[in-house]
Structures are given as C-alpha cells and as structure tokens.
Amino acid sequence: MISYFKRALSDFIRHRFLHGVCTATIALSVFIISAFTLFFVNAGALMNTWQKGIRVIAYLEPGVNQGARKALIQRIKAFDGVEDVVFISRQKAFSWLKKEIGRQSSLLEGLEDNPLPDSLEIKISRSALNVKDIEYLASRIKTFNAVNGVEYARKWLARFKGVYDLFRITGIILVTMVFIAIMFIVANTIRLILFSRREEIEITRIIGADEEFIRNPFYIEAAMLGFLGGITGITLLFISFALSMPTISPSGILPFFTIRFIPPAAGIAIVISSVIVSWMGCYFSIRRFLHM
Amino acid sequence: MISYFKRALSDFIRHRFLHGVCTATIALSVFIISAFTLFFVNAGALMNTWQKGIRVIAYLEPGVNQGARKALIQRIKAFDGVEDVVFISRQKAFSWLKKEIGRQSSLLEGLEDNPLPDSLEIKISRSALNVKDIEYLASRIKTFNAVNGVEYARKWLARFKGVYDLFRITGIILVTMVFIAIMFIVANTIRLILFSRREEIEITRIIGADEEFIRNPFYIEAAMLGFLGGITGITLLFISFALSMPTISPSGILPFFTIRFIPPAAGIAIVISSVIVSWMGCYFSIRRFLHM
Amino acid sequence: MDIKPDKHEKMETRASRKKKSVIGFFNVCKFYGESDAIVDVSFTISKDDFALITGPSGAGKSTVIRIIYMGETISSGSVIVDGMNLLRITRPQVPLLRRKIGVIFQDFKLIPSKTVFGNVALVLEAAGVRSKNIIHDKVMSVLETVGIGDRAASYPPTLSGGEQQRVAVARAMVGEPKIILADEPTASLDPEAADAIYQLLQDVHARGTTVVVTTHDLNLLEKGGTRVIHLKSGRMVSIVNQDVWNGL
C-alpha cells in the first residue's frame, strides 16, 4: 500500500501538466458548488429572519383573571411548535393600534373608551413554520373557554410559505443538478487523464502488472486530485467572498442580517465529496481503459 | 477555408472519444450556467410581483373640487416613474379601513362621522423602484397646494429594496464567478484535448505545416464543440426543467406566479457564449502547444 | 482447424517425451478482418531452444510474438506456453504468464514519462519486488550489461534509437524470465552493438532461458539458432532443427 502511495506521488509529479489542469477543473467545480451552497445557506437564513414575524394572536374573553390567564399560557406553551407566549394588555394593544394607524390616529380620538380586548401573542418556533400546523394550532387554541377569538396573517403566511417552499425546492433541485453535473465534469476530466496515459497503462499491463498494481496508484491520485481541488476550490471561494463582501454589505442596507461564509462542517463535507467524486470518476473511467 | 472545415469535421469523427468527453463537459457547464440563469430570472420576476404593491398615497386637503383634482392627477402622472394615479374617495377609504382593522372594526362603530380625507393612490412603475426616487417623488407631490400629506411604506420599501439589491448583487457576482469558472473548465478540457493530441500536432508541424494549417481545424473544432455542447446543455436543462416542474408547481401555492424557462434570446446568447468560450479556450491553450 | 485443444495437449505430452517443449503452436490462425496475419502455423519450441523466426516484412513474425505473450488472441488453433493453454487462461492468470516472459518489442514500448531506470524497474515492481535496494542493484547491473548504465536517469525520448532498443533489451531481461521474446532486437543497432546484444541473448540462453528471436538480419541467421522457423505471408515455409541439420 505504501508503495502504491509512493508511485502515486511520483506519478503526480511526473504528470504535472495533466494533474495541474485536472486539479484546476476540480477546484473550479468545487468553487461553483460551494458558491451555491453559500448562496442558498445565506438566502435561507435571510428568509428565516422574516419568518420571525409570524405569530398567532389569541383574544381573551373580557374579565379573565390573572390566575386563569397564567394557566392558559402554560397550556398553550405546551403545544408543539409554540416558542413563547406573551400577554398583551388591552391598553398596550390600543397604543400600538394608534401607532399602526399612524396619520389617521386622529380618528381614534373620537373614542372615549378603549374597545380592544386583552390578548396573548403566541410566537411560533421556526421549525413549525407550516401553514397547516399553524391552522391546526389556531383551531385548538380557539377551543379554550377563556379565548374569544384567534387571528393570524393567514394570507401573508400562505404567500410567504409558498415562496419559501419554492425557493427551498428549486434550491435543492438546482444544487442537486449542479452537483451531478459537476460529478460528470470531474469524471470526464479524470477520463481525459486516463486517456492521455492509456499507452503507459497498456505498456505496464503487457510487462506483467496485474490490475491492482495498475489501478491503485490511479485511485490514490484521483483522491489526491479531489482533495487538492477541494481545498483549492474552497480557498478560492473564500477569497472571492472576502473580496466581494465590501461590494455587497454597504449597499445591502440590511443591518439586521449578516452574510456568513459556509459553515466549516459544510466545507469539510464538500472536500470529502470532492475526494469521493474524484475517486468514483476514476473508478468508472478506469474500467473502460483497463478492458480496452 | 472549406478544406479546414473538412479537416475539422474528419478530425471530429476520428477523435470521437476525446470530443465526446469534451462536448459532455461543455454541455454540463452550459447546463449549470443556464440553470442559474433560469433561477435568477425567475427569482427576479417573483420579486417583481411583490414590488407591484408599492404605491404612494397623497392625502388631499378637504374640499378640493373635481376640476382641481383632475388637474392634479394629470400633473402627478407627468412625473417620471409614475405609472398610474387613482382617486380614492374618503368613503371608500373608510370602508377599506374597516376591513383592514378587521375584528376590531367594532371600535369604529363609535364614530358617527368618517374622519378620513380623500386621497390619490399613485402607482410607481417598476423601473423606478428605488428608495431615493420614491422619496424625491413624494417630496415633490407634497409641495402641491391641494395635497395635505404624503404617505408610503417607507420602512417596508427600504427593507425590501435591501433584500432585492442584495439578491441582485449576489446574483450578478455569483453568475459572473460561475461563468468565469465555467470558462476555465471549458478551456481546461480543450487543453486536455490538445495535450492528448500534442504528438499529432508535433508531427504535422515537422512535415512542413504552417501554424495556420495546424491551428485552424482546432479552432473550428473548438467552435463546433462549443456549439454542440451549448445546444446539448440547454436541451438538458429544458428536459430537467420539464421533469422537475411537476414537483415545484403544485407545492408552490403560488397561483400568482408561473415559473418560466429562460427566454429564447438568453438561450441563444448562452449558445453563442459557449462557442466563444470554447474558441477562446482553444486560442489560449493552443499557443502553449504550438510553442513548446 | 477443427482439432480440439485437448488433442493438442496430448500431442504436446507425447512430444515432450523427448524434449520439454515450452511454446507450442498448433494450427494457429490469426485473422484481422479479411486479411490474415498467420495461417495454420504449427511449431514447438523447447526449453533449451534458441529459436529464430525469420521472414520478410509483414510475414507474421511479430504476430507470433504477440500471441505468445497474449498481446493478441488467436482466431483458431491453440497455443500452449509453459504448460498453459492460452485459450483456457483466466484473466488474473495473464499477468502471471507475462511475468514468465520478457519481451523486447519491435517498437520498444518504453514509457516516455518514466526514466530509463523507472522503465526497467517497473517490471520488478509489477512482479512484487518491494526492496528498493534489490531493484536498484538489479536494474543498474542489467543497464550496465547492455551498455547504457550512464543514461539511467534519462527519459526515453532523449535517447538515440539504438539506446532505446538497449533499454528495451534491459527491461526484457531484468525480471530473469523463463522465456525471452525478442522482436528484431538489433534492428536499430550498429553491427558491434548488435553483436554484443546477440552475445547477451546467448549468455542468458546458456543460463537456461528459452530465447525466441525474430529477425531479418542475415548475420544473425548465419550465426544460427537451434531452431529456425521461416514464415512468409503468414504461412510456414520451413522449420529447421539446426542440431539435426548439422548432424546430417
């Protein structure tokens, strides 16, 4: 095994040009795939910040006392998908309403009395962001005696959810397709390497080398290519990221959101995939050349 | 020239394997780049549907008569970026408010009189979607005598605009980077073809062929590869698109938006780029092999 | 052509009562599409033979060599090499067969990206020799023997034609194979260097290696081998057993 490694290493140096070109291709492929990972991870995170706004309001019957309210809050908190429950007094709600209506708040001045009820603001945990779950939750909350009515941004939620789902599905489809395309590109490049070296393979075979002796260095080389290419690709992405951040950030006017580089775990996963894909590209291509 | 074409064509057939692999790589590259074009074009269109909601409301002074109002509407319509101006009577506005406030509309029942003013709803044309332009427009409208005040979703606009800009900038950066990466990949693949055929190039040279005679068929071949690869790549994308649409559409719950394939013009542009990039890849690689 | 391999094997056994035959061709044909490279060729070569295969260009000499090391499969007939019926051999056995055979290819077949040393050492590495020292010593000694020890670190494309041919000879001999197949081993060499290589082949033959040489070199033919097979247009013209002939 060590001897295979040595042969692979000397092969690697011997065929500098071929391996250089191949490493570059793998690096660029990794660059592409990880650039999109970067994009979708951040876009997903950005969408998550919007989703924080989703909450269900439960209006309480007039005259529910503090004890009953606290019990109610406990029971609602026990539901799946509920992150937090906050009590909003009718006074608070009225002042918010005034703010919301804004310019037209003058129209509320005619009212001598606050007509709003007490309410509970129920924050939905992110994982439970699903129209049906929220509808179900709302219907359950409505059944409580102390609850007079339930309200949530049904329309907006459905619309946002649609966009979010579309985004997620297209993201997954896209990244999968690109991943497959990249896989073939890497395999193709390795196939071209093997093609350029077919004479060498043939000579090695007719002087009595067995398949293992011929194949193993190629496998090791392919893995090395994948590793080098993977590292280079991610480094390339990091540099591009660092260089383009100044362009993106100030114009962004998005103080509530910072773009992050792909998490280290994803980076490691990408390098490992790169190694595996290169290895597999070699595996499938070499059969062609070994049996020709 | 015709003889070069003939030689290119026979070369093409003679080196089936090499050219097959290369065409596949180019096709996959085109596939990737056009998949992302598809994604960003549609995402952009989706964002545009949101932006339709942006409008400026101008509240009129009480007692502006119909004639003055019509003159005002004409003057506002004359501004850049204004698509349409619609008059909203105070009665209409009051009934909308009731709907909007929804459950709490009971609180308006205490009001014997409608406190809202008449208003004009000014639709902004899509091209003028720019926070500063809208601010400027609003300030101009405010100066009219008949206008009492101006209101628009300043916060939401800024936020949406931020996301939209971020999306556009990252989209441009991403597609540019991927385009460059793809360019190198294609050039690399063509470089590997030339590498595999360096012996043939060398022999052709030493039997007295001049550089033009050697190069031209390669250029033509590269362009053919680019063309074939481009067409194949877009076809591949179309098939993937057709296959994945059923997965995306029904779940989308986005009746107001249909995903479209890349416009024919973009498709043609992509194929042409593919030809140009292949040709350039050949151009830069062949120098290496012709002067070695 | 309908004779079954089994029958040949029996013939073979009978033949080896007198002499151990290492290579046996029995009614071998090799067709390429419509043209035939070898037609109905039968001969045996014994362990202690120094066989010469001769004939004009395109006679099928190299084809015979290629068939022996399984660089080519036959169209009909049967071939036995060192007791193995080549029609019945399994894929993993092929490398084992090839390690018993050292081949000097007419077109050298050196790996251009490996040094002379690396080319020759590859045979030992492929045969599973692990020790760097053993490999180094063996390779250098065989390179010295063929007279290109000083070019060990060069790459084949930088060698002259004759130097490349000597590397090919070195590579065929380094594994100390049972059989050496030499396809025109002196074509690119001047008479002196050719004599040296010929002497070398006779030395390994004397040490018990079966040697098969194809040649159109009249000098080599004059020096003679123990068995001379003459081909023309893929057909056998004659087989001369030199010892018997001399004894006439």
Added chain:
Amino acid sequence: MDIKPDKHEKMETRASRKKKSVIGFFNVCKFYGESDAIVDVSFTISKDDFALITGPSGAGKSTVIRIIYMGETISSGSVIVDGMNLLRITRPQVPLLRRKIGVIFQDFKLIPSKTVFGNVALVLEAAGVRSKNIIHDKVMSVLETVGIGDRAASYPPTLSGGEQQRVAVARAMVGEPKIILADEPTASLDPEAADAIYQLLQDVHARGTTVVVTTHDLNLLEKGGTRVIHLKSGRMVSIVNQDVWNGL
C-alpha cells in the same frame, strides 16, 4: 567555435564555385545539458550527392538529421540548408524550409489516428495542394511504389514494423522534396525490401534529389554513396568523397 556565420557563408560561396552545396555544417556543436551529441562537426553536401552518415549507436547521426530539418537548434557553429542560414531563419520560414525536405524518421512518426493514406496525404495538404484528385493520385502512386498500396486504408498501429517504415518512406517522398533525409530507412526491413527502398532512393537521387541516409547497415555502406560521413561519439571520424576515392 568563434567563427561568425558570415564567415561561413563566405566559405560556402567559395566552396560552391565548384559544386553547388545544399547542406553545410560549419563547426556545429549540439549539447544537451552536460552531454554533447555533436562536437565541432563540419561538412558540406552538394546538390547531386547521395550522402551516407554512419557511425555506432549514439554517434549523433539522428541529431545531424534533426538539425537539418530544424527539429533541433544548434548550440554553436552554423548550418546552411538550401542557401538559408538556419540561425537567421524566421519562424514563418521554418515550414517553407521543411517542405523542401522529406524526412524518414527513425521512429517513423506516423499519426496513429490517421490512415496510411491520410498520413501521406497530409504532406501535400500542408503544402497547400487543394485538389483531391491530385492528392489521391500522388499518394496512391507513391504507396504502390513502396509496396503498401493495399494498406492505404489501414491505421499505422495495425501495420507491421516494416510496413510502417515503408509508409514513412512514402511520406518523405510524396512531396517531391529537394532533399530527402532518411534516418535508418531500412532498419526494420528484410534484405529484399531494404534493397527495394535503397533502389527507390537511388532513383529519386538520379532524378535530381539530394539524398542523405544515416545507416549502420553494412550492405548499404558497401553499395556506397557519393560521400560517406563517419561519426563517432558526436565527432567526425572521416569524410570520404567516394568519386574522388574511386578516382585515386
């Protein structure tokens, strides 16, 4: 070695008073790193010469050939081919020079992915011949001449060594060059085929082509040329002007 090209050109002019010299080497050296392939070699070959370059393996014969067709640049000295000083030649002139020269390479240098016909036709295509018919007729007639007309549609890797060599000969001759450089053109051929090729070279020579042949084939040497240049270890051993020698 410090002699300037101009001086050589003058020498050249003086020499050509008697005989038009087509190839002139003046104190040519060619080093590869530390080793030297050619040291201080000077000779001229006239238009009507049939020159033989001989010497043992590694003497520098192929290097001389490579220098003439500019397959290699020289380290010092100067070389004149058909009136062109190779040190002063511009890049676009190189193909023009090469079209005047037909080379039979020692390792054939055939393009494996082109048919025999395609390999030979390439010379004419590169020289700018457009007519399919002319190309076809010329190529087929030269292939017939070397005796492999029936293999025109084959690919070089499917040819025997001798057949490949004959394709190489055909390719060198098809363009009707002024000069033919033949690097061991009969090494892979049996005596009969070798004679035929040698006869062919003498025929083109008789028709006015300058022929330079490298060889270690004693038969070829015995038949003799008009000028025999003997190299050893890259140095000149002797130049014999056969006609003068015969006239002694």
